[in-house]
Amino acid sequence: DMKVTQMPRYLIKRMGENVLLECGQDMSHETMYWYRQDPGLGLQLIYISYDVDSNSEGDIPKGYRVSRKKREHFSLILDSAKTNQTSVYFCAIPDSFSNERLFFGHGTKLSVL
Amino acid sequence: SQLAEENSWALSVHEGESVTVNCSYKTSITALQWYRQKSGKGPAQLILIRSNEREKRNGRLRATLDTSSQSSSLSITATRCEDTAVYFCATDYTGNYKYVFGAGTRLKVIA
Numbered sequence: 001d002m003k004v005t006q007m008p009r010y011l012i013k014r015m016g017e018n019v020l021l022e023c024g025q026d027m028s029h030e031t032m033y034w035y036r037q038d039p040g041l042g043l044q045l046i047y048i049s050y051d052v053d054s055n056s057e058g059d060i061p062k063g064y065r066v067s068r069k070k071r072e073h074f075s076l077i078l079d080s081a082k083t084n085q086t087s088v089y090f091c092a093i094p095d096s097f098s099n100e101r102l103f104f105g106h107g108t109k110l111s112v113l
Numbered sequence: 114s115q116l117a118e119e120n121s122w123a124l125s126v127h128e129g130e131s132v133t134v135n136c137s138y139k140t141s142i143t144a145l146q147w148y149r150q151k152s153g154k155g156p157a158q159l160i161l162i163r164s165n166e167r168e169k170r171n172g173r174l175r176a177t178l179d180t181s182s183q184s185s186s187l188s189i190t191a192t193r194c195e196d197t198a199v200y201f202c203a204t205d206y207t208g209n210y211k212y213v214f215g216a217g218t219r220l221k222v223i224a
Contacts, residue, residue, distance in 0.1 A: 004155075031210060040122075042201060043156070043214040058211060090155050099210055100144060104155025 002027045004105035006091050012111045019078035021108050023091030031099065032074040033092040034058075034066060037107070043090065049074050081112045118202075123219040126192055133188045134218045136202030140183075143208075147176055147187045148201045150217070156201060160187070192222045 005024040013019050023032065030051045035043040035058075045058030049068040063085060067075040078085055089108045095101035118137050126132045138145065144163045148156035160176040162169040162185065169176045175188045189196055199217040206213060 033212075035214075040216055042216040043203075045211055045213070048209075048211055056209070056211075059213070092155070094210065100146070100161055101158045102148075102156070102212060104157070106153070107155055 002029070002093060002096070002103045004091055004093055004103055006089075006105035006108050008108060009106065010109050012113065013081050014113055015083055016080050017112075019081045019085075019110065019112075021076040021078075021089055021091075021110070023074045023076070023105060024072055025074075025093045026072070027093065027096060028071050029093045029096060030071065031094050032068065033090075033102065034064075034074065034076045035090045035092065035104075036060070036087040037090060038087050046076065046089075081110075083112050086110060086112045118215045121218050122216070123221070125221040125223060127223050128192060128194055130192055131188060131190045132192055132220060133186050134200045134220065136185045136187070136215055138183050138185070138202070138204055140206055141180070142204045142206065144204065145176075145178055145185050146203045146212070147174075147185075148203060148214070150199045150201065151197075156214075159200075189220075194222050194224050196220065197222045 003026045007022045032049045034046040037043045044060045047066045049055045065077045090104050092102040092104045146161045147159045150156040162176045162178045173190045178185045199219050201214050201217045203212045203214045
């Protein structure tokens, strides 16, 4: 199976601080995703990246930005984090053959106090 | 708003029983996926069913798709405690691989 690595696993930040969540993959796949998951809301797409410097907004991009400078890495940045950004963040890559199956990382649990 | 929704927030069954999770979606689709997420892990795909398929099986799992009612179901037979998880349906409405997930159904299998 493809490997998606997320760092860190847990993060506690104060409101107003900047946050950097990192995701790596070992397949050099063009497409990478950032989702957030809140209780009762399922997974919501924040951003999708179709390749290096080719990023597209998802359903909830407000308050977030992303960076994709190398195909293997996709970063999610929260400038001046807010308490309502407390969530679990998942990075994902699609199946190499069909793009119709997503492989998720273990997630980063972010608490903004 | 949710474009893909499971119809039950939570279900519990006893081990060995069968259970069905339902999902509804709001516009035409080319395929629908079912995922399972165990506690502390990311979701993992179970089944993908295309719009020209009515049923798809994967071991003890069976997915159905009814395009006329815009609904899908995932049935699990002979449930085991390890089936305890949250089950999501997901689909891509845009054709740009922007997958939308439902809120999930929490299934608990009791020994």
